[in-house]
Amino acid sequence: xxxxxxxxxxxxxxxxxxxxxxxxxxxxxxxxxxxxxxxxxxxxxxxxxxxxxxxxxxxxxxxxxxxxxxxxxxxxxxxxxxxxxxxxxxxxxxxxxxxxxxxxxxxxxxxxxxxxxxxxxxxxxxxxxxxxxxxxxxxxxxxxxxxxxxxxxxxxxxxxxxxxxxxxxxxxxxxxxxxxxxxxxxxxxxxxxxxxxxxxxxxxxxxxxxxxxxxxxxxxxxxxxxx
Amino acid sequence: xxxxxxxxxxxxxxxxxxxxxxxxxxxxxxxxxxxxxxxxxxxxxxxxxxxxxxxxxxxxxxxxxxxxxxxxxxxxxxxxxxxxxxxxxxxxxxxxxxxxxxxxxxxxxxxxxxxxxxxxxxxxxxxxxxxxxxxxxxxxxxxxxxxxxxxxxxxxxxxxxxxxxxxxxxxxxxxxxxxxxxxxxxxxxxxxxxxxxxxxxxxxxxxxxxxxxxxxxxxxxxxxxxxxxxxxxxxxxxxxxxxxxxxxxxxxxxxxxxxxxxxxxxxxxxxxxxxxxxxxxxxxxxxxxxxxxxxxxxxxxxxxxxxxxxxx
Numbered sequence: 100x101x102x103x104x105x106x107x108x109x110x111x112x113x114x115x116x117x118x119x120x121x122x123x124x125x126x127x128x129x130x131x132x133x134x135x136x137x138x139x140x141x142x143x144x145x146x147x148x149x150x151x152x153x154x155x156x157x158x159x160x161x162x163x164x165x166x167x168x169x170x171x172x173x174x175x176x177x178x179x180x181x182x183x184x185x186x187x188x189x190x191x192x193x194x195x196x197x198x199x200x201x202x203x204x205x206x207x208x209x210x211x212x213x214x215x216x217x218x219x220x221x222x223x224x225x226x227x228x229x230x231x232x233x234x235x236x237x238x239x240x241x242x243x244x245x246x247x248x249x250x251x252x253x254x255x256x257x258x259x260x261x262x263x264x265x266x267x268x269x270x271x272x273x274x275x276x277x278x279x280x281x282x283x284x285x286x287x288x289x290x291x292x293x294x295x296x297x298x299x300x301x302x303x304x305x306x307x308x309x310x311x312x313x314x315x316x317x318x319x320x321x322x323x324x325x326x
Numbered sequence: 327x328x329x330x331x332x333x334x335x336x337x338x339x340x341x342x343x344x345x346x347x348x349x350x351x352x353x354x355x356x357x358x359x360x361x362x363x364x365x366x367x368x369x370x371x372x373x374x375x376x377x378x379x380x381x382x383x384x385x386x387x388x389x390x391x392x393x394x395x396x397x398x399x400x401x402x403x404x405x406x407x408x409x410x411x412x413x414x415x416x417x418x419x420x421x422x423x424x425x426x427x428x429x430x431x432x433x434x435x436x437x438x439x440x441x442x443x444x445x446x447x448x449x450x451x452x453x454x455x456x457x458x459x460x461x462x463x464x465x466x467x468x469x470x471x472x473x474x475x476x477x478x479x480x481x482x483x484x485x486x487x488x489x490x491x492x493x494x495x496x497x498x499x500x501x502x503x504x505x506x507x508x509x510x511x512x513x514x515x516x517x518x519x520x521x522x523x524x525x526x527x528x529x530x531x532x533x534x535x536x537x538x539x540x541x542x543x544x545x546x547x548x549x550x551x552x553x554x555x556x557x558x559x560x561x562x563x564x565x566x567x568x569x570x571x572x573x574x575x576x577x578x579x580x581x582x583x584x585x586x587x588x589x590x591x592x593x594x595x596x597x598x599x600x601x602x603x604x605x606x607x608x609x610x611x612x613x614x615x616x617x618x619x620x621x622x623x624x625x626x627x628x629x630x631x632x633x634x635x636x637x638x
Contacts, residue, residue, distance in 0.1 A: 147531060164531055174400040175523035175580045185520060186532055207578055227532070 392565025441552015
């Protein structure tokens with residue numbers, strides 16, 4: 100289990116995190132939310148060991164981590180097949196079908212739409228069969244249909260294959276509906292809870308400095324600005 | 327498509343080799359050569375043949391080193407000359423020859439080693455990702471500095487600078503040895519080169535040893551660029567332009583698929599530029615590197631204007 104133990108991290112003496120402790124629950128989807136510039140991506144960099152914390156320790160970092168950013172750079176004109184098989188020889192047909200990539204295998208990735216491209220990158224990270232999948236605002240540039248396809252495919256495969264997901268999302272409604280747990284970062288601190296327990300108008304309004312309203316039914320939550 | 331493209335370039339190269347063998351301040355006739363005319367054979371074997379081999383091999387090495395460097399630095403606007411490596415190795419080689427005159431006969435091998443050391447040194451000094459424009463400007467400033475130091479040393483100590491017109495068989499063999507050494511290293515690293523399609527961050531997560539691969543490739547590039555400089559002098563921009571020229575004909579090809587056409591374009595350009603330099607105002611010989619720069623300079627400008635938006 101990925102474990103943060105009293106971790107502090109600062110850039111140029113500006114503190115990003117102060118003394119945070121948290122455990123990421125294995126085999127579940129956790130969403131990381133919080134205002135812009137608060138250090139969500141920095142937390143990812145700490146996990147993949149691009150950055151080292153100034154104090155505290157991060158333990159239980161799995162061997163096999165995959166990372167998907169909101170925009171992923173490709174420096175050669177690869178086809179979908181070439182990208183997915185860059186490290187292993189076999190294609191995962193279940194992933195291909197869920198992501199509607201079967202017919203696109205021999206298409207060059209540059210020619211795909213932004214939405215298709217992001218599904219290809221999801222395919223790429225899933226082909227690594229990660230123990231921990233980090234997703235950094237994966238749906239930011241996608242239209243509603245692709246957001247749905249992306250998140251549905253991710254959830255279906257996660258439930259089936261039981262890898263651990265930590266995902267940064269800006270859309271609070273999506274964050275609540277597609278996750279088991281929420282990590283909320285604000286003012287250098289981390290608040291953690293089960294997603295349905297974290298549906299707290301006051302907490303969210305304070306975090307995002309905007310009056311928010313939560314509308315719920317039995318299964319779903321909708322989080323919108325009050326005014 | 328690729329086979330046809332490479333085939334056309336190869337045929338053009340064979341024709342160019344024929345032309346280079348026969349044309350010059352003294353025109354040779356094919357019949358004289360075939361009949362074994364001793365004077366014609368002597369001229370062809372002692373003077374023209376090494377020069378042709380150096381132009382063909384050197385051109386290919388410039389193209390390949392440009393292609394490799396662009397692939398591993400993930401930057402389509404650089405080559406060894408733009409980073410200042412060619413001028414640097416020219417200066418370093420010159421210094422070594424001034425200090426130890428016995429090394430003069432090994433100048434191509436020495437230049438190859440200098441190129442390798444300098445390129446690796448460059449990577450250590452500038453380890454982080456810099457913007458393309460910054461790399462180019464720093465590189466050109468470095469190149470200019472080394473160029474003037476080279477000029478001062480060359481004139482001060484009366485040591486002539488290398489040129490295609492003074493190529494010997496000994497130097498040709500040295501170049502071929504460096505070529506083969508580089509190709510052997512390239513074969514080892516070849517299957518791993520595909521990983522440079524991904525960002526450094528992704529490679530780290532895939533546990534691909536990017537730095538090791540990078541230094542390996544820099545050895546090849548430095549060695550080739552240095553050796554070519556030791557024989558031809560500095561040829562600016564050509565290594566950056568050649569991969570793009572081959573890409574024009576095959577826009578969807580990956581860098582690794584462009585190795586053959588890039589090498590062929592390099593050989594073609596260098597060989598024909600040399601033939602042109604030898605014949606255009608014969609019997610006076612023009613400097614081949616100047617003829618080449620007159621071609622590669624404008625092409626690089628085009629590349630900057632076309633690619634500037636994408637790569638800046």
